[in-house]
Amino acid sequence: MPTIRATESGEWTQLQDQAAAMQHERMHLRHLLADPDRLATFSLSGGGLFMDFSRQRVDKRTMALLYQLGQTAGLQKRFHAMVAGQRVNNTENRAALHTAARNFTQAPVTVDGVDIMPALRRVRARIQEFVRCVHDGDLRGATGRRFRHVVVIGIGGSYLGTEFVATALEAYADKGIQLHFLANVDIHNFGRIVTRIDPAATLWIVISKSYTTAETMANAAQARAYLESVGLDPSRHMIAVTSQGSPGDRSDQGLLQAFHMFDFIGGRYSVASAVGCVPLSLYLGYDRFEAFLKGAEAMDRHAAEAPPEHNLPLTAALIDIWNNNFLGYGARGIIPYATPLSKLAPHVQQLNMESNGKRVSRHGEVLAVPTGTIIFGEPGTNAQHSFFQLAHQGRPFPIEFIGVLTPQYTAYNHLSQGVTNHQELWANLLSQPMALAVGRDHAEPARCFPGNRPSSTLVLDDLSPENIGRLLSFYEARTVLEAFVWDINPFDQFGVELGKSLAKGIRTTIAARNRGDEGPAPHDDPIVQFYLDKLFQTKQG
């Protein structure tokens, strides 16, 4: 482990000077891109992906300094420590072993001397058998109907990753099962799903590590009451994914089955665990889920083993730090030119912003530099017709373009203006990074483009389960590597605690009013009290 924090190192200071040098007009991207070797120098292939960072505002010296910074931060050593099962989540005294959930080698992975691999394999084997029973009709609902709908009750990390993968691989969903997500406690979410399912053919999966998450418990209680109201036995229609020993793991909870998740895999890193395995195997088939895991495993290995200068997530993480702390960009756009990747940005939004939006180091010191960044995005070309005006002529922000060479649909090849839809998509995907980087002068000021706006382009061969696994692992590895540069803990999330604890107090006040307690004490906060009065004056749900 390094003794000098990277953010206080000599490289950090040198990079600040380098950032100042990059402001010079001769370092404008339009000049950097005049180098015919630009793409060859500033692109990488590895782990099944291609990453082009030729339109980032970097030169060879910048990259050399960034790799030195990575060396000082001990990035790969820390990554190895994580993969090997050390308690890298130091504030919660836990390991962070999402990589173990897709490790198909026979090597043991130990936490304090105990090999955790057999337990992971056992859970996966149980899920595989359960899913087989559902698909074959050996396991059916209370009235003997086959399961045709699966409702995932879970929020945050028990939802967004699975939604991303399910959306990306929808074209593979041939098991006759529709997947629904019940995340928000808003009764609209529940009410809408109920109009779309057939309750006798519906399986509900309650996903919560602690089995105490307020929203998930409220929705699970609503589902149970609904099942009873339509005369169906909830214990034939509800299963849980939860920790061993949690309230949802007890046999008296009226659940058909419980599959275990582990404290060494955090919510936002949990798609590869039972959290994703149960719903995605039901939706896509277990074999496709395993293919997805194997893609993730390949990228994990690349992240662990490829030398820094050939390492995609490591290089991407260093460029993120460069854009964030040295060039001063506070946001990053993720623009996949692929409709199936429409839920990638919301997933990475959680993964990255919850991991790295921190103000103290893992040792508790308040940091001198900002960490984390705002992540947002919509698919292209849609985004071009939405917010790209600001990207081109307003506040600049780095953009990550994503392209897919082969689409899933090959049936529709009508040409418009001489090109297929897929080619039209690519024409746009290729034009935008160039327009942002190079810009354009024009006699009319409103038609001038200043250019010098940075972007990367990430290319996938196709949207196979393996490649979606690679993409998932790429973003996970990059996120933790960013954190390692900042010396923060990307695995805790204490920032969500205060809101939860205040909500508890408000809930208690509301519950007292619901019970009709005589003159329940007004809430401490007069603004809260104002709204509660307003709420109780209206007809409520």
Add this chain to the structure above:
Amino acid sequence: MPTIRATESGEWTQLQDQAAAMQHERMHLRHLLADPDRLATFSLSGGGLFMDFSRQRVDKRTMALLYQLGQTAGLQKRFHAMVAGQRVNNTENRAALHTAARNFTQAPVTVDGVDIMPALRRVRARIQEFVRCVHDGDLRGATGRRFRHVVVIGIGGSYLGTEFVATALEAYADKGIQLHFLANVDIHNFGRIVTRIDPAATLWIVISKSYTTAETMANAAQARAYLESVGLDPSRHMIAVTSQGSPGDRSDQGLLQAFHMFDFIGGRYSVASAVGCVPLSLYLGYDRFEAFLKGAEAMDRHAAEAPPEHNLPLTAALIDIWNNNFLGYGARGIIPYATPLSKLAPHVQQLNMESNGKRVSRHGEVLAVPTGTIIFGEPGTNAQHSFFQLAHQGRPFPIEFIGVLTPQYTAYNHLSQGVTNHQELWANLLSQPMALAVGRDHAEPARCFPGNRPSSTLVLDDLSPENIGRLLSFYEARTVLEAFVWDINPFDQFGVELGKSLAKGIRTTIAARNRGDEGPAPHDDPIVQFYLDKLFQTKQG
């Protein structure tokens, strides 16, 4: 019209001093909120909405200076000029009359002396009759089937606003019609919709002002080829919303009908025009669409007539400027605690970022201050479990919370921890702004919350069509009022031109290769050429 630009006025300088003063510890929100009159002083009701800005980092002096700035900028005068039909879109020499599309008074609205109201009313009457025919079964598909699916082919402003309203009002969609959006040129978008429709029962609406938008034309051509391939006459299944005289308005285009849009209503402001009227009336019924318009009209009137200190969109716009230019926040989160408002953020993202992401004034001078802001958001409570870690402990950004007093679903009232789901939602909605503003000290640094993070809360009584109209108008008025402070033109979008023009060149190169032209000239840009080679090496769609 003012002669001094607001950004160069004395108030601007005073506001800079005021922002410096607000940095002082005694101006921390936890102290400002100790004032028992805080909410009464810093909240407004009007136009059917309630806006609480008590958790913004403002005091009375800040607000007084902001209203003076608004006076200097001539905000209401400019708003009146817009509503009255002046050519406020000066760079394109057009009026900006989205408000006229929901003006139910009998007063004329003239552009250069010509009353445009009769034309708007005529289009609406024609749509009303068309929709009646579809709903009554007087108008059917080529094989005599009733229309059960409507596919909206349109992108950007021909898509996002309609999607927002349709999603918000889904609970009212009782006409037996499913709505689908075909925006992205990505063939996945088309391929997925085709698996979900019954072609003999599907009506396609092609929406494009110029009828030349590349994506929309490609998708329309794909739809036409598909209809022909399944033996259905496209002219019985496709209609257009387009400008008078555009290629889609000609009778030889094989379309069943064309409804007109006008050059005085820009795409991102066009939901109230035929762009929204055709699909939303089919989906919800014409009467509900008209109720939506009437809600928008009420807020338009409020924006035009309420004095500045009681004017919601005007006050919100001034606070946006304050947060953006004086406190230095470069992004804004929109967090509706209502699943039906899940498409509000993507709509406002376009509306605001495309309108105000500009670098020159309406007279072409390069601006000295940044304009526009990054807008992003997801519904709460989901966002709490996703990116709120960063909001609480990472980079701060202002947040706009939105609450709805009465939910659409009242059937599901099972209590969890003594409260309904709707009450649980409100407990969270009330706790988050407080946690962000007040913060918390703690012995463990990782559990400290610095607080002083600004937010507003917007409250709707319910999600009626009228209230969705109010909300739409609120964001439109606020967006243009921000622009008027900056003295920019919120109605043009020259920033999207360069990308389009570069895409055209790339498309030409691809089309030449498709035709098999011998040795088509390589593209000027070696990076583009690299990708084109890659694309042509792979099996494509």
